[in-house]
Each structure stands twice: as C-alpha cells, then as structure tokens.
Amino acid sequence: xxxxxxxxxxxxxxxxxxxxxxxxxxxxxxxxxxxxxxxxxxxxxxxxxxxxxxxxxxxxxxxxxxxxxxxxxxxxxxxxxxxxxxxxxxxxxxxxxxxxxxxxxxxxxxxxxxxxxxxxxxxxxxxxxxxxxxxxxxxxxxxxxxxxxxxxxxxxxxxxxxxxxxxxxxxxxxxxxxxxxxxxxxxxxxxxxxxxxxxxxxxxxxxxxxxxxxxxxxxxxxxxxxxxxxxxxxxxxxxxxxxxxxxxxxxxxxxxxxxxxxxxxxxxxxxxxxxxxxxxxxxxxxxxxxxxxxxxxxxxxxxxxxxxxxxxxxxxxxxxxxxxxxxxxxxxxxxxxxxxxxxxxxxxxxx
Amino acid sequence: xxxxxxxxxxxxxxxxxxxxxxxxxxxxxxxxxxxxxxxxxxxxxxxxxxxxxxxxxxxxxxxxxxxxxxxxxxxxxxxxxxxxxxxxxxxxxxxxxxxxxxxxxxxxxxxxxxxxxxxxxxxxxxxxxxxxxxxxxxxxxxxxxxxxxxxxxxxxxxxxxxxxxxxxxxxxxxxxxxxxxxxxxxxxxxxxxxxxxxx
Numbered sequence: 001x002x003x004x005x006x007x008x009x010x011x012x013x014x015x016x017x018x019x020x021x022x023x024x025x026x027x028x029x030x031x032x033x034x035x036x037x038x039x040x041x042x043x044x045x046x047x048x049x050x051x052x053x054x055x056x057x058x059x060x061x062x063x064x065x066x067x068x069x070x071x072x073x074x075x076x077x078x079x080x081x082x083x084x085x086x087x088x089x090x091x092x093x094x095x096x097x098x099x100x101x102x103x104x105x106x107x108x109x110x111x112x113x114x115x116x117x118x119x120x121x122x123x124x125x126x127x128x129x130x131x132x133x134x135x136x137x138x139x140x141x142x143x144x145x146x147x148x149x150x151x152x153x154x155x156x157x158x159x160x161x162x163x164x165x166x167x168x169x170x171x172x173x174x175x176x177x178x179x180x181x182x183x184x185x186x187x188x189x190x191x192x193x194x195x196x197x198x199x200x201x202x203x204x205x206x207x208x209x210x211x212x213x214x215x216x217x218x219x220x221x222x223x224x225x226x227x228x229x230x231x232x233x234x235x236x237x238x239x240x241x242x243x244x245x246x247x248x249x250x251x252x253x254x255x256x257x258x259x260x261x262x263x264x265x266x267x268x269x270x271x272x273x274x275x276x277x278x279x280x281x282x283x284x285x286x287x288x289x290x291x292x293x294x295x296x297x298x299x300x301x302x303x304x305x306x307x308x309x310x311x312x313x314x315x316x317x318x319x320x321x322x323x324x325x326x327x328x329x330x331x332x333x334x335x336x337x338x339x340x341x342x343x344x345x346x347x348x349x350x351x
Numbered sequence: 352x353x354x355x356x357x358x359x360x361x362x363x364x365x366x367x368x369x370x371x372x373x374x375x376x377x378x379x380x381x382x383x384x385x386x387x388x389x390x391x392x393x394x395x396x397x398x399x400x401x402x403x404x405x406x407x408x409x410x411x412x413x414x415x416x417x418x419x420x421x422x423x424x425x426x427x428x429x430x431x432x433x434x435x436x437x438x439x440x441x442x443x444x445x446x447x448x449x450x451x452x453x454x455x456x457x458x459x460x461x462x463x464x465x466x467x468x469x470x471x472x473x474x475x476x477x478x479x480x481x482x483x484x485x486x487x488x489x490x491x492x493x494x495x496x497x498x499x500x501x502x503x504x505x506x507x508x509x510x511x512x513x514x515x516x517x518x519x520x521x522x523x524x525x526x527x528x529x530x531x532x533x534x535x536x537x538x539x540x541x542x543x544x545x546x547x548x549x550x
Contacts, residue, residue: 037384039392311384312377 007108015112019092022302023247024054030247030306037310061240069141069233076139081234081241084132088248091125094118095255096181098265098291102282110287111181118180119167122256123160126211129249130156133213133220136242137230148229151317152220155210158324159217163207165332166200169339170260172349173197184264188271192263199335201261203328208257210324212249215309222314254301255294262297265290404489406520409472411490412465413516414509415483417455422509423484426460430476430485438469439476455482463508467492467501477521482537486518 028043028050035042043050068077093112100107115121130153137149173196174183187193194201210217221229228234231242258264267273279285315323343349369375395402404410415423426443444461446454453459476485495501510516519527530538 036388039387039390041392041394041396044396307381307384311380 008112011110012112015092015095015097016089019089019248019251020244022251023244024058026247026251026302027057027243028053029302030309033303033306034310037307058240061237064236066236066238067233071141072233073139073141076135077233078238080132080136080139081238081245082132083135084129085241085245085248087125087129087132088245088252091122091129092248092252092255094122094180095252095259096184096264097294098287100282101284101287102280107282109181110291114179114181117178119171119178119183122180123164123167126249126253127156127160129211132242132245133230136234137220140230140233142233144226144228144232145230148220148226148232152213152230155213155217155219155320155324158321159207159210159328162203162324162328162332163211165329165336166197166203166207167260169200169332169336170197170204172336172339172343175348180259184259184266187263188266192261192266194261197261197335197339199331200339201257203332203335204261205257206323206328208253209305209308210320212253212305213246214250214305216312216314217320218309218314219317219320224314250302250305251298254305255298257301258294258297264297265294267293406489408489409474409487411467411488411492412470412476412503412508413486413488413518414460414463414505415486415516415518416510416512419452420512421451421453421455422459423455423482424460424463425456425458425482425484426463427458427481429479429481433475433479434470435473435475436469436471438466438471440464440466460505463505465503465508467503468498483526486516486521488516488518 031053032042032050034040043053046052046056068074094115096109096111096114098110100109102108133152134149137145137147137152140146170183170193171178174186174193177183177186183193209215213220219229221231223229226232231239234242274281274286274289277285340349417423426441428441431437431439431441440462441460441464442462444459446457446459472487474487477487492501529535532538
C-alpha cells in the first residue's frame with residue numbers, strides 16, 4: 001500500500017511539474033515560432049535565445065496590480081481561473097507517457113490513472129473546462145466578457161459532438177476499448193490509428209483546435225472584436241492562470257492526439273529495435289525511449305497548433321457554426337458509418 | 352482614370368469544389384508560412400550589431416577644437432540663426448590673457464547649449480558655421496529619463512582631445528583643398544606668438 005502511495009505521488013508530482021513546465025515554455029516557443037514564421041527572431045533578450053522569457057512574464061503577472069471589478073460576482077470571479085486550470089490539468093491524468101516500468105516483479109504503468117472509460121472521462125473533463133470560461137465571462141459583468149463566454153460555450157457544444165463521434169469511430173477501429181492506455185498499446189504493432197482513421201483524425205484535430213480555443217477558433221477572446229473576450233476584466237495572476245491553462249490544454253490535447261492517432265510511445269519497428277538492443281520488457285531503457293518518442297510527437301503537435309495559428313485568420317461566428325454543424329458533424333457521421341461497415345466485414349463488429 | 356496598371360477586374364464566380372473544401376488552400380497557406388522559417392531575417396540586433404551609417408549621417412553634434420586643442424567656436428551665433436528649430440542657445444565671453452591655448456579667437460562661447468528634443472538634425476548649423484566649429488556626427492543621441500538632460504551643454508558637445516572625432520569625410524573636396532592653402536588665417540594654428548597685424 002505504501003509502495004502504491006509513493007509511486008502515485010512521484011508520478012503525480014512529475015507529470016504536474018512537466019505539464020506546467022511545458023505550458024510555460026509553450027509561451028516562449030509560441031512567440032519564438034511566430035517570430036520565425038514572420039521573418040523575425042522572436043524573444044532574444046531574456047537569457048540565451050530568450051529562454052528566461054517565461055520567468056520574466058510569470059514575474060510580471062505575479063507582481064501586477066490585481067483588480068476585481070466592483071460589479072462582478074466576486075466568488076465566481078475568483079473561482080473561474082482556478083476551475084479552468086484545474087480541469088486543464090486533470091485532463092492530463094489519463095495520458096500513458098511510456099511503456100510500463102518493471103521494478104522488482106511489478107509493472108508500474110507510467111500514467112496517473114488508468115481509467116477504463118478513459119475516453120468518456122476525457123470528453124467529460126474537457127467539457128467542464130469551458131465552465132471556467134463561462135463563469136469567468138459571466139461573473140465579470142461586462143458585455144465583452146459575456147459575449148466571449150457565450151461564444152466559447154456555443155463553440156464547445158457544437159464541436160464536442162463531432163469530436164465525440166470521431167472518437168466513437170476510433171474506438172470501433174481500435175477494438176472496442178475505452179481505456180487510453182489500451183488504445184495506445186493496441187498500436188504497438190507499428191500501425192498507428194491514423195492509417196485506419198485519416199478522416200477521423202482530421203475531424204478530431206479541427207475539433208481539438210476549437211476545444212482549446214486556439215486560432216482560427218479563438219472567437220472567445222478575439223481582441224479585434226471583444227477587447228479581450230472572456231478575460232477582459234481579469235488582471236495580474238488570474239489572467240496569467242487563464243493564459244497558462246490554455247497552454248496546458250493545448251499540451252494535453254496534443255498528447256491526446258499523439259496517443260490516439262499516432263501511436264503514443266510506439267514507433268514503427270519498435271519491437272525489432274528493442275530486441276536488437278537486447279532490452280527486456282519493462283526495462284527502464286524502453287520506458288525512457290517510449291517517453292521521448294511520445295514527448296517528441298506531442299511537441300510536434302504543439303508546434304503544428306502554433307503554425308496554424310500564425311497562418312489562418314480567425315473564423316467568423318457564422319462560419320464557425322456552419323463548419324461545425326454542416327461540415328464536421330455530417331463528415332464524422334459518414335466516417336462512423338464507413339468505419340462500422342468496414343469493421344463489420346472484417347468480422348470485428350457484431351450486432 | 353487609371354493611375355496604375357495594377358487594378359484587377361473582380362469576379363464573383365461560384366467557388367469550385369476544391370475551393371469550397373478550403374483544405375487545399377489551408378495547406379497552401381501553411382506551406383507559405385513554413386517557407387518563411389528558412390528565409391533571411393532583416394533584423395539587426397541593435398546594441399551588439401549596428402547598421403552601417405553614411406559618412407554624412409546627421410547625428411549628435413560636436414564642437415571641434417583645432418589641432419592645438421583650442422575651441423574653434425567664436426560664438427558668432429550663425430548656427431543659432433540658421434537653426435529652424437531654435438534649438439541652439441549660447442552666451443559669448445571674451446578671451447582673457449593666458450587663455451590663448453583654450454580659445455582660438457578673442458571671442459568664444461561661454462555656454463553653448465543644444466536642446467536635443469528640439470533639434471531636427473537638419474545640419475543647417477553645420478552649413479552656417481564659418482569657423483568649421485560645429486559638425487553633426489554619426490553618433491546617436493542617447494535616450495534619457497528626464498527632459499532637461501536632453502539639453503546638451505559644452506561638457507557633452509565639445510570634443511575631447513584624447514577622443515577626437517574625424518569629420519573630414521563630411522567635408523567637400525573644395526573645403527579640404529581650401530584648408531591646404533597657406534597664409535589664410537582660417538588655416539593657421541595658434542603658436543604662442545602671432546605676428547602683429549595679421550589678426
């Protein structure tokens with residue numbers, strides 16, 4: 001029992017720290033990458049290549065004056081950023097970062113919680129995530145904040161549908177499991193799910209962009225129309241938490257995509273490679289290699305998120321709704337039907 | 352009326368299927384942004400790396416001394432008159448005996464101030480000066496926190512003898528040739544005993 005507690009504590013602390021670190025350095029990479037894409041250099045003054053920039057930004061956020069509007073609902077106003085960041089971090093508990101590690105005779109999965117209905121849990125948590133935005137926007141008692149919050153919630157509802165249906169198709173083709181670690185493990189023959197679910201991945205990717213409020217779906221905070229959107233009234237560290245949580249969201253959804261569709265810690269010919277190196281199953285070398293593979297995939301996805309942000313202009317609200325309801329939802333249904341028919345004829349699906 | 356030949360006839364034709372999907376256009380756009388990752392960046396990292404200035408760049412002023420270290424300025428006020436921004440003020444003083452190594456002529460500028468916030472760096476003071484005393488240089492006026500620190504006095508304007516500023520590149524060939532003509536008072540250096548009648 002004690003062993004279990006220690007193992008869970010270590011893994012929780014490590015993953016929490018890594019999530020925060022990645023979120024902090026995503027802000028740096030976002031600015032650096034944006035600069036590089038626009039023929040600039042990006043941050044270059046704080047530390048080598050601006051690597052201390054996140055610390056400077058964090059310090060600035062901490063020491064700024066904290067303003068809570070008189071007309072706001074103070075309890076909810078304070079609650080919202082906390083709720084947003086907690087849900088962002090909680091979504092990360094499912095991710096199996098590496099193949100299980102063998103210490104003594106027991107295998108320790110390198111994952112905080114192996115929920116057997118992981119996919120449903122993930123959908124539930126990400127949809128709670130929008131509560132932070134909604135509560136924050138509503139409690140600010142400001143037109144712009146409210147509009148931002150309404151947009152965020154409408155967008156979340158529209159895109160969650162298509163996302164969920166795309167995930168059903170994925171689950172069918174992945175052999176009917178709802179557990180995140182099973183889905184990743186099932187790809188260890190070297191064939192990632194993207195091969196069977198290209199359309200599903202595309203839908204999931206677009207929906208993930210919308211769910212994380214990233215450009216081109218950042219209508220909830222579009223500064224050209226809504227000043228700052230739902231966080232117009234927020235300042236200092238509460239604003240910092242909102243921005244931070246968005247980057248954690250992005251990190252988690254990148255990890256989810258890499259795990260669901262790109263094999264997570266697996267890579268082609270992984271078994272052959274491990275055999276050749278003479279690494280036993282459960283060896284820390286395998287875990288480490290797997291972790292690096294997963295991590296690199298996640299970082300690539302984060303970069304793609306940013307790459308898209310600095311390429312595509314923001315959608316208009318009606319275009320957003322058209323895309324969600326008239327394009328992605330029918331497409332995801334079509335994808336589901338195709339997957340079902342295919343799996344039925346392969347004999348994997350019984351009615 | 353047509354000003355340029357770049358105007359385009361706008362058409363409102365229906366979008367093709369490929370255009371309606373948007374996806375090819377998005378991929379194309381992303382390829383464009385990606386190609387910019389490898390392009391040359393025009394950024395100049397300023398304090399470490401400086402743009403090359405022209406020899407006649409009009410930056411912070413300098414009040415020249417002659418080769419003996421005597422100030423060339425005689426406080427004639429031509430520069431202040433020429434100045435369109437009225438940035439220059441000065442006070443004249445009379446040279447006392449024994450100060451001949453400090454000031455070239457009997458009259459000199461006791462104070463000489465240029466307000467760098469007013470100055471538009473047009474270079475008319477330089478053109479007006481009959482004594483080759485004031486020049487603009489390729490130095491940049493520093494940023495300051497207070498307004499009054501932008502009023503540069505003689506302490507900042509007069510050149511130091513150990514850090515002389517070369518302005519020969521700013522002078523036309525005619526001026527440089529003129530300076531080589533012997534016998535002209537303008538070109539002489541004070542040697543301690545000057546001949547009577549020549550001054």
